[in-house]
Amino acid sequence: MGKLYNEEKVLYFANEEKGLHVSIREENDTDLSGIVRSLLTRKYIERVAADDSGLYYKTTSAGEARLLNLQIQWRERYGKPVTKHKARLKELQSH
Numbered sequence: 001m002g003k004l005y006n007e008e009k010v011l012y013f014a015n016e017e018k019g020l021h022v023s024i025r026e027e028n029d030t031d032l033s034g035i036v037r038s039l040l041t042r043k044y045i046e047r048v049a050a051d052d053s054g055l056y057y058k059t060t061s062a063g064e065a066r067l068l069n070l071q072i073q074w075r076e077r078y079g080k081p082v083t084k085h086k087a088r089l090k091e092l093q094s095h
Helices: 007-015 031-041 061-077 083-093
Strands: 020-023 045-051 054-059
Touching: 007 020, 007 031, 007 045, 007 054, 007 061, 020 031, 031 045, 031 054, 054 061, 061 083
Parallel strands: none
Antiparallel strands: 020 054, 045 054
């Protein structure tokens, strides 16, 4: 079976209002757990909450910028507009 997650997808979910939820049942050797560990190490996401079902993560400013860069690359490759993405990235970088 192929990978279910990649860095862009994990950052996308972590950037949503509710954040990324990782179940307490998530194994340590899955693509999701590995990507989460990597993003935490690089300070692209941070743990913001926990409950009896799992942990919740949100993007940091650096993580949102990384997400925007990945989205811009993908969108440019497929001829999609990037104006809004570049404007948000510029806004983040000006702070």
